[in-house]
Amino acid sequence: MKYWLMKSEPSVFGIEDLRKAPKKRSAWDGVRNYQVRNMMRDEMRIGDLAFFYHSSCDEPGIYGIIRIVKEGYPDHTAFDPTNDHFDAKSKPDNPTWYMVDVEFVEQFKRPVTLDRLRANAETLNELLILKRGNRLSVTPIKNGEWQRIVELSLQ
DNA sequence: GCCAACGTTGGC
């Protein structure tokens, strides 16, 4: 099983939205970046866990845990001209973009904010989210980093 | 295939 970190702007879709969704599940749609597409299409597996990271908000950070419940399949929002994420080059018979389905697992009582992540940089030195200029909305998380961040969420 | 221009992301 692998661990991931998945970013979203809470003003668009936050962990509260997932918790309130039917069956606490949702498609993770709208990804339009090839590296992230490849991870979602080729590497994410059912049962993988991911941190839910809130970006572009008052307190950026990790707010909880979600689980992959459906592996990569074509992102149909790319086919819909009325959708914000419409992309004419993606065709149903040869889709460019893929998504996965995720399920709410838990919301941290105490979020692990970006400040706290940085304050623990010695133990989280590989964390891609801390690296300047990182723009990937999905990044892999190492086992040790996962355990450490879960500990931080309990402190 | 190069690379400048442009667009987007995301913290501040």
Added chain:
DNA sequence: GCCAACGTTGGC
């Protein structure tokens, strides 16, 4: 709103 960083686009 600013700006650094980086992905994408498109002319050549």
